Amino acid sequence: MRTVIAGGHGQIALRLERLLSARGDSVAGLIRNPAQADDLRGAGAEPVVLDLESATVDDVAAVLAGADAAVFAAGAGAGSGPDRKQTVDRDAAVLLADAAERAGVRRYLIVSSMGADAHSTFKEPGFAAYLRAKGAADDAIRARTSLDWTVLRPGGLTNDPGTGRVRLSAGHVDRGSIPRDDVAAVLVALLDAPATAGLTLELVSGDTDIATAVAQLA
Structure with missing residues (x-):
């Protein structure tokens, strides 16, 4: 399997790259900063320097040619303003989808956020802008x-070691946290589970091993 990951230097993306490359998959990560290329190579991924805020659909489709799946794991980051949340968290996700369609890549996973809502009225303005951008991307x-497509909405992200045990549901789950290790492992399982296409999933730490949690969705 060949997977192309947008936001290839992100914390979840690097973990996902390591998992996919370790099992022998081909994986490419889209990055904006060439200085990050060695980190991707260290994770077993092919670095592709491409700025999704300025790239065209044809630019991205050329990278996706021959891929089996696209994963959107990019984000403007906590220190960014509302404008960049729109251009990265929303617009870049839509651009990747447009390019996937043009390249004939059907499988598309997007890492969203629990609480994502295009009309969010969350009281903290910066986080509200983030939730609105993520929600609009999910809707698109x-x-x-x-x-x-599969939309994955994890709860609060931590750098704790993964446990391999989660609560994953196409319905609502109570808010909670989840190690980035486990988010990456769930993404691998979803890539291997085409029956999860068309689902919007909420994810937090729980008591069910990842393989079982994904199998129960089918």
Whole structure:
């Protein structure tokens, strides 16, 4: 399997790259900063320097050619303003979807956030802008009938070691946290589970091993 990951130097993306490359998959990560290339190589991924805020659909489609799946794991970051949350968290996700359609790549996973809502009125303005951008991206992806999409909405992200045990549901789950290790492992399992296409999933730490949690969704 070949997977192309947008936001290839992100904390979840690097973990995902390591997992995919360790099992022998081909993986490429899209990065904006060439200085990050060695980190991707160290994770077993092919670095592709491409700025999704200025790239065209054709630029991205050329990278996706021959891929089996695309994963959107990019984000503007906590210190960014509302404008960049729109251009990265929303617009870049839509651009990747447009390019996947053009390249004939049907499988599309997007890492969103619990609470994502295009009309969020969350009281903290910066986080509200983030939730609105993520929600708008999710809505745009879920409208694509040409993509086998899955929206993954993890709770609060931590750098604790993964436990391999989660609560994963197509319904609502209570808010909680989840190690980035486990988010990456769930993404691998979702890539291997085409029956999860068309689902919006909430994810926090729990008591069910990842393989079982994903199998229960089908």
